[in-house]
Amino acid sequence: MQAAHSIDERPRTAALYRPDYRPDWSFGPMSGRSPAMQQLFSQMRHTARHLRVAAIEGEGGTGKMLAARALHELGLDPPAPFVPCPAAEFLDVRQLMAVTGSRAAGASEFSAIPALRRACGGTLALTRVDELSAAQQARLLELLQWIDYQHIQRALDSIPRQILCLSAQSLRRLASSSVLRADLANRLTTIRFALPPLRERREDIPLLSELFARQFSAMHGKPIRGLGPQTLPRLVQHSWPGNVRELESVIHAAALSCQGQWIRPIDLPALRVAPVTQAAQPVLRAPAPDEDPNLDRAILRHIQRVLARVEGNKLRAAKMLGISRSTLYRLLDSASAPNAG
Numbered sequence: 001m002q003a004a005h006s007i008d009e010r011p012r013t014a015a016l017y018r019p020d021y022r023p024d025w026s027f028g029p030m031s032g033r034s035p036a037m038q039q040l041f042s043q044m045r046h047t048a049r050h051l052r053v054a055a056i057e058g059e060g061g062t063g064k065m066l067a068a069r070a071l072h073e074l075g076l077d078p079p080a081p082f083v084p085c086p087a088a089e090f091l092d093v094r095q096l097m098a099v100t101g102s103r104a105a106g107a108s109e110f111s112a113i114p115a116l117r118r119a120c121g122g123t124l125a126l127t128r129v130d131e132l133s134a135a136q137q138a139r140l141l142e143l144l145q146w147i148d149y150q151h152i153q154r155a156l157d158s159i160p161r162q163i164l165c166l167s168a169q170s171l172r173r174l175a176s177s178s179v180l181r182a183d184l185a186n187r188l189t190t191i192r193f194a195l196p197p198l199r200e201r202r203e204d205i206p207l208l209s210e211l212f213a214r215q216f217s218a219m220h221g222k223p224i225r226g227l228g229p230q231t232l233p234r235l236v237q238h239s240w241p242g243n244v245r246e247l248e249s250v251i252h253a254a255a256l257s258c259q260g261q262w263i264r265p266i267d268l269p270a271l272r273v274a275p276v277t278q279a280a281q282p283v284l285r286a287p288a289p290d291e292d293p294n295l296d297r298a299i300l301r302h303i304q305r306v307l308a309r310v311e312g313n314k315l316r317a318a319k320m321l322g323i324s325r326s327t328l329y330r331l332l333d334s335a336s337a338p339n340a341g
Contacts, residue, residue: 028070030063031211034201040067040193047191048074052151053144055129055188056166058195061245064166065125067193072123075162080122085115087126087165091139110146111158119160129188130167130174137181140165144187170194198240198247205235208244212251213263224255228262238271253312269312270304270332303331 025033027041047054048071056064056071065084072082090113110116116124132140143163150159165171165188172192175185198204210226217224227235231254240246254267306317318328 025207028073029066030070031207032201032204033207034196034203036196036201037204040195044071044193045074049076051075051162051164051191052147053163053188054165054191054193055171056164056193056195057170058168059197059243060168061243062195062197063244064168064195065127067195068123068125068164068166071164071193072125072162075123077121077161080161081119082123082125083115083119083160084125084127087129087132087140088136090115090126091132091136091143110143116160120158121156122160123162123164124160125164125166127166128168129165130169130171130180132180134181137184141181141184141187198243202236205247206232208247209235209251212248213255216252216255220255222255222258223261224258224263225261226263228264231263231265231268234265234268234271253307256312257314266329266332269307270300299331303328 022033024038024041025031027044030037030041032038032041044067051071054071056067058064058067068084069082072078072080126140129140147159147163150156171180171185171189174180175182206227209232213224213226216222235247235250242249250269250271251263253269254263258264258267303317303321306320307314309317309320314328315325318325321328323331
């Protein structure tokens with residue numbers, strides 16, 4: 001078994017990958033040093049205390065709920081309730097009828113919705129707004145109009161201070177393609193926060209990786225100091241389709257498998273390496289598993305599924321696969337090589 005590096009034995013090149021933390025790289029529960037994230041943090045700082053309705057847009061795993069919580073915590077009343085709720089569930093007419101005992105759900109009955117009552121004086125975060133049906137979009141527009149009326153009546157204790165609408169797609173783009181009502185999109189995107197995908201802010205990967213490693217160490221009492229010198233290049237080359245959520249999962253799985261104090265490349269779950277190009281290239285549809293005849297990639301997909309089942313534990317995965325741990329490492333290294341497949 002390879003001995004763990006002491007802090008004095010760690011290769012000096014690792015210091016290149018250990019970012020010097022600065023307070024302005026964090027905004028509430030979010031972190032980022034890239035220009036895109038710094039611009040986002042600046043926008044959030046200048047608008048958080050004045051928000052009534054806003055859209056938070058970004059691919060899955062970019063941190064939309066973290067952004068919503070950050071805006072709430074910087075708002076007028078941080079101790080007030082923060083209530084996340086799927087938009088489709090919140091706007092379900094049948095549920096509203098059950099709550100109110102009414103055959104027709106009029107706008108005045110919004111006050112009876114449990115989630116809205118819990119969010120009074122605080123923040124209501126509606127998720128998956130881009131998936132609403134036409135009827136639900138109409139209901140959301142009615143809700144916003146009803147809240148406007150409550151502001152006119154100065155009945156501020158009966159409504160949320162903020163409504164944040166989270167979407168995996170651009171609401172303006174959905175409106176331009178007639179998937180979303182234009183009047184609703186205009187209302188929701190007057191103030192809009194766009195979270196960039198991780199592949200467009202790769203300079204944040206060192207910072208986030210170190211933070212996730214320390215987070216794992218603190219939560220589980222395992223002495224993980226950070227990333228070894230050859231680990232970060234593997235992470236930077238990955239395309240991260242699952243964004244920050246995927247990176248967090250990978251680091252936690254690697255920390256769980258790590259035998260020493262520094263996460264090595266061999267500790268990482270299998271990653272499909274994507275070349276980093278200067279210019280954006282058209283995204284090609286990857287073949288579905290049943291369409292891809294390549295045996296090496298089929299083996300890699302199967303290993304990834306097994307690793308996911310055992311939360312990245314390579315010893316358990318090797319036992320389930322009926323192979324030695326060294327064979328598993330060899331398969332992962334060959335599959336993750338830049339020229340694999």
